[in-house]
Amino acid sequence: MAAGSCDVNASYDIKHLLKSDALYKYILDTTVFPREPECMRDLRLLTDKHQRGIMQSTPEEAQLLQLLIKIAGARKTIEVGVFTGYSLLATVLALPEDAKVVAIDVNQKDFELGLPFIQKAGVAHKVDFREGKALDRLEELLAAVDGDPAAQYDFVSISDFLKGFNAELAADPRVDVCQITVGDRLTICHRLV
Ligand SMILES: C[S@@+](CC[C@H](N)C(=O)[O-])C[C@H]1O[C@@H](n2cnc3c(N)ncnc32)[C@H](O)[C@@H]1O
Incomplete structure (x- = not known):
């Protein structure tokens, strides 16, 4: 091949x-x-x-992720579910030079497999990896924020299986939402307020 x-x-x-x-x-x-x-x-x-x-995220998912980050003009981002870092690398390559991603995963060892690729690409300075359960790390991020917490991050990608999350999003008038058949399905959601 x-x-x-x-x-x-x-x-x-x-x-x-x-x-x-x-x-x-x-x-x-x-x-x-x-x-x-x-x-x-x-x-x-x-x-x-x-x-x-x-x-691992599929390559066309990663390409779409990069396009969305650029269209959104994202600068402060969060990735939940890093694994070896394929979508994380896609994210940091798409972000501007002074932007950041807080990358959260329960397993740091898998992230360390991919880290040399991120370093070699010269984009490791944009990655703030935090090991642990997503809910715990996200609670810490929220606690560290003054004012409107949601306003502090402009782009979030999640590749944990979230039971019931799509139904909750569909019923939430505060967001636009669309589920698309890229990879093994992707839900794109945009906060309205
Ligand atoms: C589908 S993989 C992520 C794939 C990755 N985005 C990529 O491009 O290769 C899901 C990841 O979520 C992590 N994970 C599962 N449950 C988690 C939790 N509660 N908090 C944080 N990470 C979790 C797993 O360790 C795994 O690395």
Whole structure:
């Protein structure tokens, strides 16, 4: 397999929800892989060999994440669920030079597997990794904030399984929300107030 080409055995290949593998390959080969930075490709291919590599975000998800960060003009961001850091690397590459991401995961060892790729890309200064359960770390972030806590962060990505979260979002008039079939599903949500 050529580096970066579509591999039927890769974890991201069995996660996509398209009815056609050929269409998925077309999307990857046409739009995703040609624009994927080398550091992201190298980390993705390493993580594919991880025994829990199935958890890795798919490359087209990471590309969409980067686009959303740029469209939103995000600067202060949070990522919950880092694993080896593929989507984290995508995030820090998309953020401006002086922006930050607070990256939260219960497992620091997996993050450390990907950290050399983040360092080699020259973007480690944008990462503030915090080990622990998301709710605990998020409570600490909230406690540290003056005024309107929600105003302090302008972009959050979460890749924990959150039971009931989509139904709660759909019923919440304070947000616009849309669930899309990228990767193994992605919910995009925009705070209105
Ligand atoms: C689907 S993986 C994240 C994939 C990652 N975004 C990527 O691009 O490869 C989910 C991660 O969430 C972490 N996790 C699970 N429950 C958690 C919790 N309660 N708090 C913080 N992290 C948690 C797991 O350790 C795992 O690394």
